[in-house]
Amino acid sequence: MNDSVYNIAVAGATGAVGSVMLKLLEERDFPAASVRPLASAGSAGKTVTFRGEELEVQELTSESFAGIDIALFSAGAARSREFAPAAVEAGAVVIDNSSAFRQEPSVPLVVPEVNPEDLKWHEGIIANPNCSTIQMVVALKPIYDAVGIERIVVTTFQAVSGTGNAAIEELFRQSEAVLKSEEPAALVYPYQIAFNCLPHIESFHDNGYTNEEVKMVKETRKIFVDPLIGITATCVRVPVFTGHSEAVNIRTSREISVEEARRLMLAAPGVLLIDDPEALRYPMPVEATGHDEVLVGRIRRDESAENSLNLWVVSDNVRKGAATNALQIAELLVAEGLLT
Ligand code: 3JN
Secondary structure (H helix, E strand, O other): OOOOOEEEEEEOOOOHHHHHHHHHHHHOOOOEEEEEEEEOHHHOOOEEEEOOEEEEOEEOOOOOOOOOOEEEEOOOHHHHHHHHHHHHHOOOEEEEOOOOOOOOOOOOEOOOOOOHHHHHHOOOEEEOOOHHHHHHHHHHHHHHHHHOEEEEEEEEEEOHHHOOHHHHHHHHHHHHHHHOOOOOOOOOOOOOOOOOOEOOOOOEOOOOOEHHHHHHHHHHHHHOOOOOOEEEEEEEEOOOOOOEEEEEEEEEOOOOOHHHHHHHHHHOOOEEEOOEHHHOEOOOHHHHOOOOOEEEEEEEEOOOOOOEEEEEEEEOOOHHHHHHHHHHHHHHHHHOOOOO
16 A cells, blocks of 8 residues: 555445545545445445545445544444444544544544644544534634633534434425424424524433533533633524534633734634624624634623633534544644554
């Protein structure tokens, strides 16, 4: 094998994130010698297109990884738990988009703009954080490094593509039904999502928080290596196809002006500052869709508290929140010779 090209497997290749992973391998000109699309038995035999070629989707099994250098997983946590160890056993490095391994002490949880150094200690599996965590930590990292952050209060407005293809179809169908004065059928979410908001993402814990909210807390602490940072989240599903938005309130350790926060954002990797209220310029999901940056705007002082700021943070949850972040990790592994 030519040392500079790699055999890639994509587990979950027909899903909302997996299909974008394939597109990005092509778009970013990743040095792929071959791509092996994998999915559950139900999707095996379908075809996906890569560099103009039709590739047949194979069933994901423990035997799927012979000769694979990098296995991108986005097939759900249960399949990651079942098959990622076999991929590592076969010699691949796994970049896993699920929650299966995110809290394992031996698994780095990486956002390339925030903690690329953690890739160095991987033992075969690297975890991609939850989409809501990724965009928040990219936006907060420059402030965290400059003045410290003591507490984060975040409310998310999450697009249905975070749930997958079935939820995208559900929002389409329900919107049509409502506009025709028909009864919208709720199959994916417990209630109608079209023209509605659900303060409920994943299952509820005994303390009243949802699993998505708990993920944001634990993942932020691990990525910032700051087990004591105060953080509380409210996660809301909204009738948007793509692009998660977040209202973020932070209390910093030292004072920082709005102007300085804006300057930091302008210099921050992966951040695009869109913050000109007079010109009605602020980040929105329709503007973030199809892009890889985290859009930040509405930066303003929280006048009710010391050393506190409000920010509005928007990003394409399928790209930077999942597929792009995984591809950036793969690119870093290649650049830094960390594929063994
Ligand atoms: O709902 C969203 O917007 C993001 C969803 C993420 C998600 C959904 C089901 C299972 C995850 C995740 O990435 O944390 C998982 C999971 O892997 O547990």
